[in-house]
Amino acid sequence: MDAKQGQTEMAGGARRRSEAIREALEDGIITGAISPGAHLDETELAERYGASRTPVREALQQLAAAGLIEIRPRRGAIVPQPDPHAILDMFETMAELEASCARLAARRLTAEDRAAITEAHARCSTADALDPDTYYHRNEDFHLAIYRASHNRFLEEQATALLRRLRPYRRLQLRLPNRIASSLTEHDALKDALLANDAERAATLARDHVQVQGSGFGDFMALLRAAAR
Amino acid sequence: MDAKQGQTEMAGGARRRSEAIREALEDGIITGAISPGAHLDETELAERYGASRTPVREALQQLAAAGLIEIRPRRGAIVPQPDPHAILDMFETMAELEASCARLAARRLTAEDRAAITEAHARCSTADALDPDTYYHRNEDFHLAIYRASHNRFLEEQATALLRRLRPYRRLQLRLPNRIASSLTEHDALKDALLANDAERAATLARDHVQVQGSGFGDFMALLRAAAR
DNA sequence: ATCGGACATCTTGTATACAAGAAAGCGCTT
DNA sequence: AAGCGCTTTCTTGTATACAAGATGTCCGAT
Structure with missing residues (x-):
């Protein structure tokens, strides 16, 4: 360069x-x-x-x-090379912030929010599952729509900043087999909880959606190792 | 100067x-x-x-x-003069972060955490209720002990940074009549939920403790106005 | 008296030079 | 060959000078 x-x-x-x-x-x-x-x-x-x-x-x-x-x-x-523990801490915090955004959004949805979230979800659904990059961008738009719908400007900014910071790793996740399909399913359930004004359910779904857990944990760690080479 | x-x-x-x-x-x-x-x-x-x-x-x-x-x-x-809406957004976000710290802490308490939280609470109890400044510092130590007990370094840093940023306003709150007494009562219940490993209860108590709500809302807004003169 | 334009002043944004500390290289001794 | 000390080089931290934009002041016209 x-x-x-x-x-x-x-x-x-x-x-x-x-x-x-x-x-x-x-x-x-x-x-x-x-x-x-x-x-x-x-x-x-x-x-x-x-x-x-x-x-x-x-x-x-x-x-x-x-x-x-x-x-x-x-x-x-x-540019620091974060150790995997730090990345996991950030993902966990991201999950908490997204849960907060979802809980508040579910209680505060305006007609515009509903339309924006519904549309963002529809656009995720129409992305080609074989094209992680397109899905990645639309996936991010869906999340941003939820942050905005929290109607807390400061929280929105904090969540957006951390989302940006975790971009490299969130991209990695979408390369796991079937991750896009399961992501879509989770989005769907989350959208439904939001539109139903079910704050606690939305918070739990949002947290679980972002959190690196279960069998995804080892897969994600393997991806991190591969990306560091 | x-x-x-x-x-x-x-x-x-x-x-x-x-x-x-x-x-x-x-x-x-x-x-x-x-x-x-x-x-x-x-x-x-x-x-x-x-x-x-x-x-x-x-x-x-x-x-x-x-x-x-x-x-x-x-x-x-x-130095920006934040409008009251921005301050409330920050308090709401603080409440969410503290709820997250409390939930994670309740699930992850070590013996050291238990001792640290118990001691910090005891020190709050022995502060002179007529001396808001001493209570303020010990109150802060209690909160910091919970952030640490979350065992998520990134979340701890984010919560601590926002706590620092909200210091002027948190000090204001302690000047409300009876606020110290009610703060202590809330700390007590929160400490009990934490030590009982009751994550959801701890999260709810922590959130309600920090959130500016109910009759405290108008009082707080009045204090903000007075402080801006 | 008010308004607009020109000029002066002030403050910020950037470039350049100098100072200071860290890292690398070299030579000597063991 | 390894280690140590000294010197040189490189890079960062800061001071100073210059350029650019914003604000304030003054003067003339209406």
Whole structure:
């Protein structure tokens, strides 16, 4: 990846350079284009994005504060390679946040929420089960619709941020055999509970849907190991 | 507050200046020494902390990424004056996170957890009910013990971060008449549910304990209004 | 008195230079 | 060959200077 490509990554609008660089780096980390374990060299990044070190450093400060990278004083920034325990902790927390969103959503559904959730579910159903990427995007839209339907802006933001952070691993999950089919079934039950205003049932279904548990646990761990190679 | 005081605030250890400035500012915001609505002038802060603008800017980037301040491009950083709706959203999310911590803790208690929670509760009980500040600190220790007992490091960090962010408002709550007494009663029931490994009951008690609801709602809103003057 | 435009001032965003600490390399001794 | 100490190089942390945008002030026209 050369300097011109970096500058293309952050094209668009009269934004601060530091902000554009932060977004480009965040995307690279979340999509895996920047590998876990990678050292982020300020001078190299400055060249790549056609800027001085200053906005690069500011971008790195922001990423560190958001927990996406680690800055070791005087030794530079790295993209951490989370150990499987940390990933599981994050998934468990994601499950809890999704359960909270579902419980609140089930009690607060507006007509717009109902329509949005129903449509998002329908779009998941029509995605080709052999195409995990399309399913992945529509699956995410379904989840986002539930966060929004909680009508708690702060909770929505927290859940969305963690969803973004877990993207690489959530993509992995969809590669397991039959995972898309079972995901769809779970979505269906969850949609029904939401539309029926059954808060506790929605919370339980949402938590179980996201939680890495049972036979999926070993499969997921195996995928993590394979992805780390 | 003059320049010498700023430098005293960040004394201690061979840390990066930007880190020390961030911590000092964060504390100022959380304790209310830096008022909501305040404009954070880089040049003034640099003078105050005896540094150049560069580490000040880096500290501000971190604070913005953590959601404690807002940076408006080319117009500077302010400490936002959250509207009451945003505060309530944060409290509701806090209640959900505390419910999650309590549920997981009730299922995972070690002997150390039991001792820590029991002791923290006992210390709350011996605090002078006429001294909200002492009670406030011990109350917080009780909550932190529960987060730790969840044995989910990520969830513990998220809950702790939000607890810190809500400190000004949680302090306000303890000034309501009889709030300390009712808080103690609720802690007692929560401790019992935890020690009895009753996950669902613990979750419900924890959520209700933190949630701003019922007759406490109007009282809390009145306190917010008074505090904004 | 009010409004609009021009200019000055202030503050932020970024580039560049210098200082400081960490890591790597090299040579010598055991 | 391994270990240690010294020197060099590299990278990060910070200070300073310059550029750019926002805000405030002043003056003239109506």
